Amino acid sequence: MIEKKDIDLEKAVLIGIITKDQNEDKSKEYLDELEFLTYTAGGEVVKRFTQKMERPDPRTFIGSGKMEDVRRFIQDNEVGTAIFDDELSAAQERNISKILNVKVLDRTNLILDIFAQRAQTSYARTQVELAQCEYLLPRLRGMWTHLERQKGGIGMRGPGETEIETDRRIVRDKIALLKERIKTIDKQMAVQRGNRGKMVRVALVGYTNVGKSTLMNVISKSEVFAENKLFATLDTTVRKVVIQNLPFLLSDTVGFIRKLPTQLVESFKSTLDEVREADLLLHVVDISHPNFEEHIESVNKILGEIDSSDKPTIMVFNKIDAYEAEPFDETDLEIEKTEQHYTLDEWKSTWMAKVGNNALFISALNKKNLDDFKKRVYDEVREIHVTRFPYNHFLYPDYDDTLPS
Incomplete structure (x- = not known):
């Protein structure tokens, strides 16, 4: 039985290409992500369709034969x-719309x-x-194609051009105003x-839908919106968190994504000031995703x-409860062992070799290894605090000393 919410879903087809820079596996993965984006959008x-x-x-993104398959x-x-x-040019979008006669969107749109x-707040909007x-x-x-369909230049060139230029001026004025x-x-x-004082600032960063908001809820005991959809969180949320007796500020930021539109990177740079001004980054990763290293x-x-790549960072590999390695038969000499066959212990060894003790493996949803996570964050925040206020370090003893014996 179909639920009521499923009846109103808008039917869509996806179109991608396979090139020397984007092989078949990569194209499939991008289309998987595009499908999740489509679901998120309703x-x-x-x-x-792939080609x-x-x-x-340059005219229609895909070839004329494949475009006819799509149209039919x-x-x-x-x-x-x-x-x-991929992002379509204005000409491509216009040409494709004429052929398909349906709504045409690209990844950016x-x-x-x-x-x-x-977007919930006026700032995000x-x-x-x-x-x-x-x-x-x-x-x-492309919005003035109704004028192009009226053949004959007399009396038609000026008005169309004027309307387009008027709209361009309106949009430019709107951009300046925004x-x-x-x-x-x-x-x-x-x-x-500036009014938050000198507390240490910690920011959660990561790919979209990796569990940042869930981790925020667990650590800060707050109710930040979390959902299994892309970009569930758009507005930055800041909470005061206390681990043992050490307070700090924790912020949850918008998730990143591959092929993120340039317009969004530019317009959301100000939102990411929380990241730029953070003392410590917690880079949350969904280790259950088969291509999590590309997400990283x-x-x-x-x-x-956004000039934040040199900040102290702890890699937090989340969703260990959902991680499944592909089965590997060591007796089968025809199959080569790859990263897809790695166990969690092998991933731990790999990343410990890369970043030392700055790699943690947890499940925010099932609260696995959260004590190790809290201790590591406490140690890092305490070190930053002691460096900033060398005469106040006696207020914050070692984490182990604060635990009940």
Whole structure:
């Protein structure tokens, strides 16, 4: 029996390509993520289309034959949306819309839509609106295709051009207004951060849907919204946390994602001030995801873009309860052992070799190894605090001394 909430899901097809830089496995993984994004946005994927190409077609992204396959499937199955895994140019979007005659979105547009749904505060809504306007500006011409369909230049060239230019001016003015509004809110938030005193600041960072909000709830005993969807948390949440007798500030930030739209990175840089001003980063990783190491690279890339890659960082490998290694038969000489066959102990050895004791393995949901996590965070925060206030270190004894005997 289909639940009521499933009836209203918008039917969509996904389109991706396989290139020398993006092999079949990589393309499948990106489309898996795109399907999760579609589900998060309120859609239902009914079919995927992929095509092997040297590079995307500059006119229609995929070839004309494959595009005809997509068009026929959409027409036969009453699909209302086509979603492409990479960002489309304004011309590509316009050409594809004419062929398919349905709503055409790309990955960027889809993520912007999810952000628009998830933004709760006026600050987040302003940032999303700015990103949407910057995405929209070069695509305005496609909104005036009704003028192009009227043949004949006399009396038609001027009005269309004027309307497009008028819209461009309106959008540019809107962008300027939103940027000023963000500057004003940034100043207010800077004052708020300054009023928090000299407490050590710890920020949770990581790929989207790795369990940051769940960990925040467990550690701070607060109720931060957590859901098994991408970008469940959009607004930064800050809580005062006390481990034993040591207080510090813990912030939960928006999750990162591969192919994150440039517009969002730019407009959300101010939100990520919590990361920039943090004394310690807790990089949360979903170790149960088969490509978690690529997620780590994506997060590190964005941390570099916001000048935060050199901060003290603890790698927190979450969801150990959900981790399953692929079976490996050592007697089968035809199968080579890869990272997909690693046990948790082998992953621990691998990452301990990389980052020393700055790697922790926990389950926030099932509260596994949380005592080790708290002790490691306590030790790190205490060291930062003692360095900052050398004469107050006697207030915070070693973690083991604070435990009951």
